[in-house]
Amino acid sequence: MPKRDNISMSVIRRLPRYHRFLSHLHEDGVTRISSTELSDKLGLTASQIRQDLNCFGGFGQQGYGYIVDQLCKEIGEILGLQNQYKAILVGAGNLGQAIASHMNFQADGFTLAGIFDSSPFKIGNRIGGIEILDVQELERFCEREKPVMAVLCVPREAVNEISERLYRLGIRSFWNFSHYDVAVQFPDVIVENVHLNDSLMTLCYQIKNKAQQAEKES
Amino acid sequence: MPKRDNISMSVIRRLPRYHRFLSHLHEDGVTRISSTELSDKLGLTASQIRQDLNCFGGFGQQGYGYIVDQLCKEIGEILGLQNQYKAILVGAGNLGQAIASHMNFQADGFTLAGIFDSSPFKIGNRIGGIEILDVQELERFCEREKPVMAVLCVPREAVNEISERLYRLGIRSFWNFSHYDVAVQFPDVIVENVHLNDSLMTLCYQIKNKAQQAEKES
Numbered sequence: 001m002p003k004r005d006n007i008s009m010s011v012i013r014r015l016p017r018y019h020r021f022l023s024h025l026h027e028d029g030v031t032r033i034s035s036t037e038l039s040d041k042l043g044l045t046a047s048q049i050r051q052d053l054n055c056f057g058g059f060g061q062q063g064y065g066y067i068v069d070q071l072c073k074e075i076g077e078i079l080g081l082q083n084q085y086k087a088i089l090v091g092a093g094n095l096g097q098a099i100a101s102h103m104n105f106q107a108d109g110f111t112l113a114g115i116f117d118s119s120p121f122k123i124g125n126r127i128g129g130i131e132i133l134d135v136q137e138l139e140r141f142c143e144r145e146k147p148v149m150a151v152l153c154v155p156r157e158a159v160n161e162i163s164e165r166l167y168r169l170g171i172r173s174f175w176n177f178s179h180y181d182v183a184v185q186f187p188d189v190i191v192e193n194v195h196l197n198d199s200l201m202t203l204c205y206q207i208k209n210k211a212q213q214a215e216k217e218s
Numbered sequence: 219m220p221k222r223d224n225i226s227m228s229v230i231r232r233l234p235r236y237h238r239f240l241s242h243l244h245e246d247g248v249t250r251i252s253s254t255e256l257s258d259k260l261g262l263t264a265s266q267i268r269q270d271l272n273c274f275g276g277f278g279q280q281g282y283g284y285i286v287d288q289l290c291k292e293i294g295e296i297l298g299l300q301n302q303y304k305a306i307l308v309g310a311g312n313l314g315q316a317i318a319s320h321m322n323f324q325a326d327g328f329t330l331a332g333i334f335d336s337s338p339f340k341i342g343n344r345i346g347g348i349e350i351l352d353v354q355e356l357e358r359f360c361e362r363e364k365p366v367m368a369v370l371c372v373p374r375e376a377v378n379e380i381s382e383r384l385y386r387l388g389i390r391s392f393w394n395f396s397h398y399d400v401a402v403q404f405p406d407v408i409v410e411n412v413h414l415n416d417s418l419m420t421l422c423y424q425i426k427n428k429a430q431q432a433e434k435e436s
Contacts, residue, residue, distance in 0.1 A: 012423055016416035020397055024374070043399060079419050080426030098316030099414075108415050109422030148425060156242070173425050175418060179238055181261060190428060192421040194414065196317075197326050198234035200393060201297050203410040204327030205230055207366060207391050208298030210408060 007055045014052055015075055017042065022072035034065040081109040087175075088141070089151040090162055092117040092125075092132050095177055096153030100127040113145050118158075135162075142169040149173040156180060225273045232270055233293055235260065240290035252283040299327040305393075306359070307369040308380055310335040310343075310350050313395060314371030318345040331363050336376075353380075360387040367391040374398060 021042060025033060039046040053059050056078050059071050076082070087110040089100050096115070105112045115127055116135045123134045133141065150166045152159060152174055159178040163185065166174075173190040174182050182191045239260060243251060257264040271277050274296050277289050294300065305328040307318050314333070323330045333345055334353045341352045351359065368384045370377060370392055377396040381403065384392075391408040392400050401409040 013416070013420055015423070016413070016419035017399075019419065020413075020415065024397070043401065079423045081419065081422060083422065083426055085422065085425055094316045094320040098312045098320075102312040102316075103414060103418065105418070108418035109426075110418065149421065172428075173421060175421055179242070181235075190421065190424045192417050192424070194412070194417055195234070195238075196321060196412065197238065198231070199410050199412055200321065200323070200326035200328065201234035201237065201299065202231055203367065203391060203393055203408065204299060204301065204303065205233070205297045206408045206410070207303055208301055208327075210390075 011052050011055055014044075015079055018049070018052075019072060019075045019079065022066075022068050022075065025068045026072055030068050032065055032067055038066060079109060081107070083109055084111045085109060085149055085173075086111050086113045086145060086147040087149040087151060088112070088114040088116065088145075088147045089153060090116045090135065090138075090166070091153035091155070091158070091178075092119075092122050092127065093153060093155070096151070097127055099151060099153060099177070100130065110149060112151075113147055114141055116141075138165060139169065142166075142171070147171065149175065151175045152178045152180075152182070154178055160185075229270050229273055232262075233297055236267070236270075237290060237293045237297065240284075240286050240293065243286045244290055248286050250283055250285055256284060297327060299325070301327055302329045303327060303367055303391075304329050304331045304363060304365040305367040305369060306330070306332040306334065306363075306365045307371060308334045308353065308356075308384070309371035309373070309376070309396075310337075310340050310345065311371060311373075314369070315345055317369060317371060317395070318348070328367060330369075331365055332359055334359075356383060357387060360384075360389070365389065367393065369393045370396045370398075370400070372396055378403075 035046040035049060039049050042049070059066060059074060084106065087105060089096055089112060092100065092115055096117075100112065100115055112130060115130050115132045116138055117123060117132050118135045122132050125132050148171065150171050152163065154162050156179050159180040159182075163174065163182050167186055167189065172188065174192070176182050176191050176193045177196070179195070179197065181193070182189060253264040253267060257267050260267070277284060277292060302324065305323060307314055307330060310318065310333055314335070318330065318333055330348060333348050333350045334356055335341060335350050336353045340350050343350050366389065368389050370381065372380050374397050377398040377400075381392070381398075381400050385404055385407070390406065392410070394400050394409050394411045395414070397413070397415065399411070401407060
């Protein structure tokens with residue numbers, strides 16, 4: 001089955017989950033999985049999974065299931081993880097430091113090439129072997145290294161100026177942890193927002209809503 | 219206009235964004251905003267915003283716009299931020315520590331009441347005034363303090379056991395940073411997942427896809 005051209009973001013967003021799940025299975029020594037078992041564990045229907053994978057040409061055989069290792073690799077290739085896009089991180093506060101040290105960028109398709117901050121207390125320190133550079137060095141670094149993605153962990157006051165600078169330096173994709181919608185300012189950039197506060201507030205609403213429902217029913 | 223009962227999650231997920239944006243306007247001293255201006259800045263249509271707010275009874279006046287402070291407070295109340303639900307955080311590694319120190323839980327509807335880890339190197343340390351307790355204390359603590367939400371920052375190996383323990387202790391809502399779909403195991407819990415790796419992989423796909431499109435067009 002040929003690969004389709006326009007694949008919806010909701011399909012794309014399920015792929016990392018498949019990949020994560022399959023790589024855990026692989027780590028656990030599982031070599032083959034039936035589509036029913038896979039769907040049970042993922043909390044999706046087997047037909048949903050089949051449909052998703054069919055967007056990319058289809059995998060697995062009827063009645064045989066999926067070969068874990070192979071499917072995992074193929075999904076990784078669809079995601080483009082082999083590209084190892086060069087990335088920088090700006091803002092080495094609590095969150096920036098945690099992201100730099102906690103995340104395995106390589107496993108997710110990126111190489112973290114530089115970390116930047118403006119604080120003299122941070123500049124020169126190392127996180128996971130990478131030196132924190134003065135944000136003043138941004139221009140020189142980007143011209144030399146040509147990163148394509150920037151992780152934004154700067155405070156709200158700084159994000160406007162920083163994202164403009166990064167845009168001028170040719171960066172067109174952002175992993176955005178700052179409280180700011182970069183995409184509104186630059187419509188031609190790719191932005192993946194991680195708004196932790198929004199996520200926490202949404203959880204708050206759901207707790208409140210469940211409590212209200214329970215009250216009504218009692 | 220009366221409040222509707224079944225409000226879709228996509229509406230709910232936009233509310234924290236409205237709230238965040240309005241509180242920034244309030245901080246910046248803006249007291250009133252027209253619906254056109256609000257929609258421009260949020261990158262949504264005015265009618266979308268009106269529709270969303272109408273789900274909760276409607277706000278603002280035709281031709282007058284919104285009073286920033288008031289709308290912000292009302293959205294906060296819809297989200298239930300005043301409830302200050304008691305929360306604990308389990309797993310004080312890089313990410314857990316960053317979450318505990320970086321996030322303003324109170325602003326998002328929660329009170330962080332306890333932090334737990336199993337490492338003797340971490341137990342007894344403090345993050346933002348809260349002592350890291352031995353995870354062995356979890357049962358005693360929860361029986362006394364009755365938290366309703368747990369932030370899961372534990373490694374994959376530990377999450378199964380920890381989430382089961384927390385479930386037995388009555389916790390029915392999770393802010394989940396671990397690589398594990400808690401909701402699959404316990405269908406009656408509320409889970410807000412933050413899968414940072416999935417987000418990063420999705421960004422990788424989008425970069426790859428944009429490059430492929432550009433190649434085709436050239």
